[in-house]
Structure formats: structure tokens, C-alpha cells
Amino acid sequence: GAVVSQHPSWVICKSGTSVKIECRSLDFQATTMFWYRQFPKQSLMLMATSNEGSKATYEQGVEKDKFLINHASLTLSTLTVTSAHPEDSSFYICSARDPIGSNYGYTFGSGTRLTVV
């Protein structure tokens, strides 16, 4: 079945630095990927829709200059948290849909736990 790989699984960074998270579709091409944020014991909140070869679409309230998304190929989307602060500490999850696989069931990556100190 469709597999989405997310890297790193966890990262600790200093306040003010930038962190890049990668999301790869391993056995299919994904023109669209999604980035979510999940706080402890809370639901997944969609941050943005990443489109291959074009600009990402951000949800209301998400700072596009802080959360940079690049979808340069059909198998890779990256999320860069710029000038990270402790309040950016969270669990970030990506997902993608295999257009040839099961209809409308998106596959999720295993997530990245970001801690900003």
C-alpha cells in the first residue's frame, strides 16, 4: 500500500533557528500533500495544502512566512519552521493521497515531534 515517510521523527532546536521537516511519498506520486499540527491530547489541525510546482495554500491563521512549504517534486514536500520559538513546539504530521489507490483515504506520515528550547 501507499507509504508516506516523514523525517525526522523528532528534533530539538534552539529558539531562533530554523528546522526543516521532510515528507516523502515512497511508492506513489503525490501532487498534493497536507501538513497538520497536533498539540498534546488535541486533534489534528490542517496548516496548509502543499501543491507540486506551485505555492502552498495556507489555512486561516497560519503564518506563511513562518511555516515555509516547498513541494518541488511529486514525491517530496518540506515544511520549514523559521525562527522557531517555544510556542512552535508541537507534533507535525504530513499526509498524501495515492491517486491510484483507495479512493479518498489519505496516507499519513509517522509525524515529527518538534521541541524548541
Added chain:
Amino acid sequence: AQTVTQSQPEMSVQEAETVTLSCTYDTSENNYYLFWYKQPPSRQMILVIRQEAYKQQNATENRFSVNFQKAAKSFSLKISDSQLGDTAMYFCAFMKHSVTSGTYKYIFGTGTRLKVLA
């Protein structure tokens, strides 16, 4: 705006027993999709079951089944013969087409934490 409500923050069930998780949603659309996802302590999101709104027949996947009431906008999940490995957070999700992004995207409920007791 579409919303998804899970009114049970936490539930517990004895091993081998049956448990039902509730979910209601609000939408003015006629064609959409509903999902239940499981998130175990590993935080990996795992698809449990999917229902197309245009299908009247309730979806079933082994021990998991749904009770889909379209008019009532209700989509409950029944887990039969509960197993210890079913312990997880369960999210109900509604999928709709986004005009802004031109694709389908999820709206998740707040989740129900299920604990299966030995």
C-alpha cells in the same frame, strides 16, 4: 462551516466486549466522505474505516462497523470483540472538497481516547 463533534473525550471497555464511539457532523453538502482514524501511542494515524455519503449501506471492516445516519448527520463506530491493541485515540473525520485549494481535505473531530481493559 463544517464541524465534526465527538462528545466522548474518554471511554473504556473490557476486553472482548463491544463499544460504540459517537460522532456527529454538520454540513450542507450532499456528497462527502466520512472516516474513522486510530492514533495509537506511536502517534501514527491509521485508517480504520471509510464511508461514502451516497452509500446507504453501512461500512464494515472485520470487527469495526459504522452506523451512518445521513439525515441525523451521525456516524458512530462500533468495535466488536475489543482487543488490547485497540487502545488508542480515535478521530472521526469529514472530507470535503475545498474550492480554495481545489482538492479534498479532512476536518477532524476532537477525538475519543479509548482504553481496552484486560
